[in-house]
Amino acid sequence: MSEKQEGITVKKSQDFSEWYTQVIIKSGFVDYTAVSGCLAFRPDGYFAWEATMRATDELFRKDGILNVYFPLFIPEKFLQKEQEHVKGFTPEVAWVTHTGESKLDERLAVRPTSETIMYDSYSKWIRSWRDLPMRLNQWNNVVRWEFKHPVPLLRSREFLWNEGHTAFATKKEADAEQDFVLGTYEAVLKDNLAIAGIVGRKTDSEKFAGADASYSIEHILPSGKTVQGPDFHSDGQRFAKAFGITFLDKEGKKDFVYQNTFAISTRELGVMVALHGDDKGLVIPPMVARIQVVIVPIYKEDTMKEVMAATKEIQKRLSKKFRVHVDDRDAYSPGWKFNEWEMRGVPVRIELGAREIKEKKVVAARRDTGEKAPLAIGELEDGIETLLDDIQTNLYNNAKKFLYDNIRPAKTYAELKKILDQHGGMVEAGWCGSAECENRVKDETGAKITNMPLDTQKKTKGAKCTYCGKEAKHIANFGRSY
RNA sequence: GGGGAUGUACGCUAACCUGGUAGACUACUAGCUUUGGGAGCUAGUCGUCCGAGUUCAAAUCUCGGCAUCCCCA
Numbered sequence A: 001m002s003e004k005q006e007g008i009t010v011k012k013s014q015d016f017s018e019w020y021t022q023v024i025i026k027s028g029f030v031d032y033t034a035v036s037g038c039l040a041f042r043p044d045g046y047f048a049w050e051a052t053m054r055a056t057d058e059l060f061r062k063d064g065i066l067n068v069y070f071p072l073f074i075p076e077k078f079l080q081k082e083q084e085h086v087k088g089f090t091p092e093v094a095w096v097t098h099t100g101e102s103k104l105d106e107r108l109a110v111r112p113t114s115e116t117i118m119y120d121s122y123s124k125w126i127r128s129w130r131d132l133p134m135r136l137n138q139w140n141n142v143v144r145w146e147f148k149h150p151v152p153l154l155r156s157r158e159f160l161w162n163e164g165h166t167a168f169a170t171k172k173e174a175d176a177e178q179d180f181v182l183g184t185y186e187a188v189l190k191d192n193l194a195i196a197g198i199v200g201r202k203t204d205s206e207k208f209a210g211a212d213a214s215y216s217i218e219h220i221l222p223s224g225k226t227v228q229g230p231d232f233h234s235d236g237q238r239f240a241k242a243f244g245i246t247f248l249d250k251e252g253k254k255d256f257v258y259q260n261t262f263a264i265s266t267r268e269l270g271v272m273v274a275l276h277g278d279d280k281g282l283v284i285p286p287m288v289a290r291i292q293v294v295i296v297p298i299y300k301e302d303t304m305k306e307v308m309a310a311t312k313e314i315q316k317r318l319s320k321k322f323r324v325h326v327d328d329r330d331a332y333s334p335g336w337k338f339n340e341w342e343m344r345g346v347p348v349r350i351e352l353g354a355r356e357i358k359e360k361k362v363v364a365a366r367r368d369t370g371e372k373a374p375l376a377i378g379e380l381e382d383g384i385e386t387l388l389d390d391i392q393t394n395l396y397n398n399a400k401k402f403l404y405d406n407i408r409p410a411k412t413y414a415e416l417k418k419i420l421d422q423h424g425g426m427v428e429a430g431w432c433g434s435a436e437c438e439n440r441v442k443d444e445t446g447a448k449i450t451n452m453p454l455d456t457q458k459k460t461k462g463a464k465c466t467y468c469g470k471e472a473k474h475i476a477n478f479g480r481s482y
Numbered sequence B: 001g002g003g004g005a006u007g008u009a010c011g012c013u014a015a016c017c018u019g020g021u022a023g024a025c026u027a028c029u030a031g032c033u034u035u036g037g038g039a040g041c042u043a044g045u046c047g048u049c050c051g052a053g054u055u056c057a058a059a060u061c062u063c064g065g066c067a068u069c070c071c072c073a
Helices: A016-026 A043-062 A083-092 A115-125 A171-193 A238-243 A267-276 A304-319 A334-344 A354-359 A377-405 A413-422 A435-445 A454-460
Strands: A030-032 A039-041 A073-075 A094-099 A102-110 A134-143 A158-168 A198-201 A213-220 A226-236 A246-248 A254-256 A258-265 A293-298 A324-326 A348-353 A361-366 A372-376 A407-409 A426-431 A448-453 A474-479
Touching: A016 A030, A016 A267, A039 A043, A043 A134, A043 A158, A043 A171, A043 A267, A073 A115, A083 A238, A115 A134, A115 A158, A115 A238, A158 A171, A171 A213, A171 A226, A171 A258, A171 A267, A198 A454, A213 A377, A213 A448, A213 A474, A226 A238, A226 A267, A238 A258, A258 A267, A267 A377, A293 A304, A293 A334, A304 A324, A304 A348, A304 A354, A304 A377, A334 A348, A348 A354, A348 A377, A354 A361, A361 A377, A372 A377, A377 A407, A413 A426, A413 A435, A413 A474, A426 A448, A435 A448, A448 A454, A454 A474
Parallel strands: A293 A324, A293 A348, A407 A426
Antiparallel strands: A030 A039, A073 A102, A094 A102, A134 A158, A158 A258, A198 A213, A198 A448, A213 A226, A226 A258, A246 A254, A348 A361, A361 A372, A426 A474, A448 A474
16 A cells, blocks of 8 residues: 555546546556556456456356467467458567567567467367367467557557367357357356446457457447457358368368357456446446455544454454455544545445444445445344445446446437437447448448347348348447447 | 647646746655544655757757547548
8 A cells, every 4th residue: 555646536427538547547456557558457456357367267167168378479470371360460460570689580479369379289189079179268468569549458458368269070069159158258247347248249340350250248338439348259160271270070081170269358347447437436346356345443542452453353254254454554544544445446344433332333335335334243244245245236237227228229320320429339220231331330420330239130120221221131239439 | 540739756737938946736754643534743755758959058949759648530
């Protein structure tokens, strides 16, 4: 606790960008470093990522996905092997060209994603149908040096993520993985970061470089902009053909594997901050909070001994079930501490003074609503547990409500434009499926198709493309994205 | 991809136009005093984004770079 900061000086509703930057930095979640676009994750921020990572990893592991690790560097010739892939990533690759004073014969890419280096190994590891499915995953960092204007977490040049890379004998088996992965990501987001998103299919022009089809979970931020969350790609046999990943099937016939890739990244932490934070600062969902409960002892000189003894006692009890911190700094007033812990987003604060000791109750303040309520010291564990559960649920419900409140249907193109300008968010509209209409809308409004939600596709009957008026093949969500 | 604005201490800001001892608040350190919603006093520490140019002299003027923010595509 070496530094203290003033509070947040702008309102979330008035200047979202400024608010976001202030909250994320002043709360001590992450910080800028000397390298533009590359962040330092501070203990609270990294804890939230670790919690998200652990939850995801656990679900992957239970389903049979195994963790591996591949090099940070990728030989240039590997990137060249799949043409769509190289086209998509080349503009943003950072290169290693020298070691010491000598120039490398072949420069090495700092991985923007690991398909190419992993699949080179897959081609050696996979020989028979007995080797399949091969479902591997790695937790690592990647670098995409494209951005003109980085935004902490939401658009960082280096970010942390998982990259799952699986290989199957048949398309059917490969496709069957999609529901599991997207369902896992949805659950992880809900149960940990308390955020929601729209699951859908990307259009051909927005799909992953090298994939046959891409699926994503899309978020809406309070600024009205959309942001892509976790994704899943059906790669078909494209990479298998480029990297020679073949196997002999039961009949002794040689075939290429069918592959999927999928990822969730530290960008989700940015979405969490953006959605839950308020004018007082950060609000961290209990599941990912490094400190879930902060105890602020309140004493005068004559009550100090008694209050500190009670504080230690309660700390000892609560630490068995929760992540607890006691703020015993003598130099600061209780009011100062309240403000600081609120800015840092700690879910529950316990106020404990002579008055509480006498009444055998503490004051518990919840960060999400700001409500203060007495809790009986005798039943403190239950009371805190209920409170933390409530906060987690409440944050998720609010995030979900915000999401759906900001998706509005449009029947006509004029309506679509009007909604984008007035509200931002997503506009649900019919689309004929042509790249031409998609691009026209993008050029004219700046909004692209975030995805085509899986659960609205049945509404296409009778719907028209909002741009050309022809019969709609899809219901698409349009939004201006980060 | 195009345009605009801004860079002074951890943060916020003054001096810049009109070149001449970088100052306030906050934070930080020490001591005293205080402690139920950002407490006070005293003393101290820390700064002109980087590089080049003009000049006796540059935070200030010029050029370049870098960074941050905003708008448009």
